[in-house]
Amino acid sequence: MSVEEVAQKLENVSVSGEPKTVLSDAAEFEVKHPLNTKWTLWYTKPAVDKSESWSDLLRPVTTFQTVEEFWAVFQNIPEPHELPLKSDYHVFRNDVRPEWEDEANSKGGKWSFQIKAKGTEIDELWLRTLLAVIGETIDEDDSQINGVVLSIRKGGNKFALWTKSDDKEPLTKIGAKFKQVLKIEEDGLLEFYPHSSANDRFAQPTIVL
Amino acid sequence: MPRYTIEELLQLKPEEIQPVNFDAVEFKALIEKVKQLQALREEEYQHGHGHFNRRRSSHHHGRPKVNKHKPKVVVDEEGWATFETKTATEEGQEGSNDENSATGSSINGDKKTKSSDSLVQETVKVRPNNKNISSSRPADNRDIISDKQIHGFNAFAALGSDDDDSEDDE
Numbered sequence: 001m002s003v004e005e006v007a008q009k010l011e012n013v014s015v016s017g018e019p020k021t022v023l024s025d026a027a028e029f030e031v032k033h034p035l036n037t038k039w040t041l042w043y044t045k046p047a048v049d050k051s052e053s054w055s056d057l058l059r060p061v062t063t064f065q066t067v068e069e070f071w072a073v074f075q076n077i078p079e080p081h082e083l084p085l086k087s088d089y090h091v092f093r094n095d096v097r098p099e100w101e102d103e104a105n106s107k108g109g110k111w112s113f114q115i116k117a118k119g120t121e122i123d124e125l126w127l128r129t130l131l132a133v134i135g136e137t138i139d140e141d142d143s144q145i146n147g148v149v150l151s152i153r154k155g156g157n158k159f160a161l162w163t164k165s166d167d168k169e170p171l172t173k174i175g176a177k178f179k180q181v182l183k184i185e186e187d188g189l190l191e192f193y194p195h196s197s198a199n200d201r202f203a204q205p206t207i208v209l
Numbered sequence: 210m211p212r213y214t215i216e217e218l219l220q221l222k223p224e225e226i227q228p229v230n231f232d233a234v235e236f237k238a239l240i241e242k243v244k245q246l247q248a249l250r251e252e253e254y255q256h257g258h259g260h261f262n263r264r265r266s267s268h269h270h271g272r273p274k275v276n277k278h279k280p281k282v283v284v285d286e287e288g289w290a291t292f293e294t295k296t297a298t299e300e301g302q303e304g305s306n307d308e309n310s311a312t313g314s315s316i317n318g319d320k321k322t323k324s325s326d327s328l329v330q331e332t333v334k335v336r337p338n339n340k341n342i343s344s345s346r347p348a349d350n351r352d353i354i355s356d357k358q359i360h361g362f363n364a365f366a367a368l369g370s371d372d373d374d375s376e377d378d379e
Contacts, residue, residue, distance in 0.1 A: 032266035033221060045239065048246045062231040067218060068301050078237060084244040130216060135213035145210075181215075 005152040031065035036136050036143070037093050041073060044084035058090075059142065069074040070134060079123045083152045091130060092147030092162070098126050100195035102148055104164060109194035109206070113182055122157050125182055126150050130157060132181045139174050168207060175209045 028193075041061045061077070063069045080089065090098035100106065132138040133148045144163045151158040156193060161178050163171060172190055179190050191205035213221075220363040 033213070034211055036212075043236075045246065046243055048243060051252060062229060067213065067221045068227070069222070070218075071222050072229050075223075075226045076229045076233035078240050081241060082246050087240070087243075131213075131215040131218045135215065135218050136210060136213055137212055 021134045023070070028102050032069075035065050035070070035134050036067040037069065038063055038071070039091050039093060039134055040095065040096050042088075042090035042092065043079070044086075044088035044090070045086050057152060067134075070130075074127070074130070080150055080152060080157070081119045081123055081125045085152055085154055087152045089126070089150045090147060091144075092134065093145070096146050098147055098149060104152070105177070105195055106163060107165055108146065108163045108193075109171075109192055109196075110149075110163065110164045111178050111190055112158060113160075113178075113188070113190050114156040114158045115182070115183060116156050118157070122150075125159070126179050129161075129178075132177070133161070138177045139170075140177075141170055141173065144170050144174060152196075165204065166192070166196075171207060175207065179209060 006094050032171045040063045043059055043061050045059070047057060056100050062073055071095065083089070088098075093104075097105045113123070115125070126188055127149055129150075133145055136143070136145075140146045140163070143167065146162045146164055149158075149160040149162065151160070159175070159182060165171075175190050175192065179188070182190075184190060188209045192207035192209075193203055193205050197203035282290050283293055284290045
């Protein structure tokens, strides 16, 4: 490598290393809004072959850690009403896997609500839930939230908000907020199930709002 | 901790679609493929389980009709009604009797078989009444009769019995 080439390379490095501000380039200025943590989007593909196991079906799609990145991802993926039946979208904090066996989830549980809404209505509710979760407004006290899941099912689409613990007090506050986000009316029941009862087919909710 | 309300985040939504750091085209293609496979399977299912191929359900109609042969009632000139029940065995035997007569067997034999059949038919099956099983009462009425003490001991009769007289004589 010649001296000129090295000098050119250094120049490029120094330019890219400088912080971009509105003063350096007013036209191309871009400010990104950081999120509290990194989030990962996961997708569960419906099984089309009996040989496919859960681990084959669940795959991370991408990660985002700014508001701008979130919108880019959201605009490029199919909306919930476009998904095939038995699909799941999961958005989980950092590297937490959307499985109750994961260490971060094992002592927690989930707020669950099944809704008959379809089409654009489900799209809107999913977006509201995502914004409330990544914007950290659904959990004002501390970060109890590990992630959120949308399950596309024939009998009714299911929303689930996964938490770190199963402590009643903080969860009740979160549940009340989640009800508002999902626009659940008085007669709708939001149920909390601890992951410890995930294997119990006839498990009863420990908190109902 | 950065927080954003739903409204704030909505305000930050860009109007144009932004590029992403993953293959969105491939992801969409995968979803589209799954949808097509599901549609194909649904179509196959409908074809195989359509209206005309559907098996008869058991809860949309009454019980299936079973031809029960009712006993024939014959009313004679005097107005007496008699049941004429013909069992399969009797019919079969009738057939065999015909064969026997054709081969020259005795008429008495035929009569015997007929009478034994009628006896079989007339045999009354007695079943104990279940409500009496747990009680101290005998379940079968015939047991009551057999247990009944027929000859009771009569002290007065015993005093004047012949046995005493004979002893005195001795």
